[in-house]
Amino acid sequence: MHRWDTKGTPYALVAPFFLVFAAFGLFPLLYTGWLSFHRVSLYNVDRAEWVGLRNYTDLFTGQVAHYFWNALLNTVTLGALATIPQLLMALGLAHLLNYRLRARGFLRTALLAPYATSVAAATLVFALIFSPEGGMANWLLGLFGAGPVQWEAGRWTSQFAISVIVTWRWTGYNALIYLAAMQAVPRELYEAAALDGASRWQQFLHVTVPALRPTILFTVIVSTIGATQLFGEPYLFGGQSGHQGGADHQYETLGILMYDQGFHSSMLGRASAVAWIMFALLLLIGLVNALITRRLRASQ
Amino acid sequence: MTTTTPVSGRSHRAVPRPSARAGKAGGQHRAGPIAHVVLGLAALASLFPLYWTLVAASTDSHAVVSSPPPMLPGGNLFKNLAYVWDNAGGRGMGVALLNSTLVAAAVTVSTVTFSVLAGFAFAKLRFRGKKVMLGLVLSTLAVPAQLSVVPLFILTKNLGLGNHLGALILPVLVTAFGVFFMRQFLSQAVPTELLEAARVDGANSLRVIWHVVFPVARPAMAVLGMLTFVQSWNDFLWPIIVMNGSTNPTVQVALAGLGTGWSTDWSVITAGALMGTLPLLLVFALFGRHIVGGITQGAVKG
16 A cells, blocks of 8 residues: 555545635635725725724724624624524423424424525515514504504514514524434433422423533524624615614614625725624634533533 | 533434333323424424415515415416516526526535545544644634625635626535534444455555445435535525625525515515525425434534
């Protein structure tokens, strides 16, 4: 056997990933950082003018500070609305799916069907459901003698509607992840708990949830990363004003702000600064995650 | 149960069952009527918007927003579908569907192939710098897409790829998730003895990969392929930036054009949504069981 064959092969096998990563992952990462210190126009991308920290100060205290802090707050509130109920519901549904059921296969597939729907298709349909004229949401409220609500216009109503779209698409997906984890919990733990007189609810709380902790942490992280980058739902929910997150920026997220600054206002440098702030946020989340994981491990 | 790998479908199956009583799902109790009702309602909530897309897409612009809303399909489905087929995204949904199919197919074939190769190297081969490289692969999982869109936009413009489908394919030729997914699978699925035996028989690396690794990896390739296809088909941020105003859009870009245009003809918009979703629902109906399995395997990446 040729020596080269064994020595070089591993590197040849992993090379495609690292080439793609270098060209379309690492280089853009650094280039975005460099761009964030420049003024760059969308229409003349090769002319970058050095402006130092200007893009960042514009965002924190300057002319667009109002939009930036608003978008940061919206990212947090919209993220919480879209993530917390979703994961709690997914946990409950997984628990039910873990029983012996009729039509188990159908239920699983039905719950996962929204996952196969694109952001664009789902958001357009929900925009119709929450439409102020003849939308199904207001018709339903009308049946109970309430409403109509101008869903898109209000800060909380619009964020609620958008979080419904996110929740619809991802609850079943997370439920199946939890279900898989639940099925790996050793039966003996439940039997022991039952012998100790634990009710089913107590078993869920004291056996299932602790055993699922790593999986729950995993879904929290993935969902948080997804929520931090929320873009398609608010963009399309707003129709004509979607690129700025509503007429009053009432559901503008950081993802929308980056798009609006870069590709509507032609401030690619400022958009890069927003992107780097998002990156810093995610690093922070990752750090908190690592700390929690370490503490969890130490406590066990 | 304290490892960072929360789930493993395979090791779970390897645990001997005390009896057949519990069934394959592993739940020890039979679900009561309440559980069935709650799950039924959840399934209804999942499916109803899809059904209602069909209803809305088969009405006309007035009927779709009437009160009470229509609950049964109307007679305009083919008229609305024909309209988006001819007009959506400038050149029609037919072109967009073709473009999305091309992009998703190219991305899927490339991602699956390169992921198997790199995943195999990380799972079974020894080489200097492996740990560092694997750490690098993992750390890229959390880099947000927003971070690269501005430079990629500039890059594609300079490469003359603006509005070009290649701009949608190149950045995702292989993904960190794919590599990691394959590594997890292959480290358990490929017996080291088999590799050594093939080596002793004088097979070179290419032969080993072709005759041992690819056949063994086939089920995981199917799963990764489907996940990748769905993800590529549904990708939104990057296509909307690089293909904005394009006369040669993908499905998602064409749909965005329908949704952010000046006129709001909901029956046409929902017809577009239906047409853009149908191919994936079809894939889903055919392979749903595998996708369900794939997602639960994907959870192993935690």
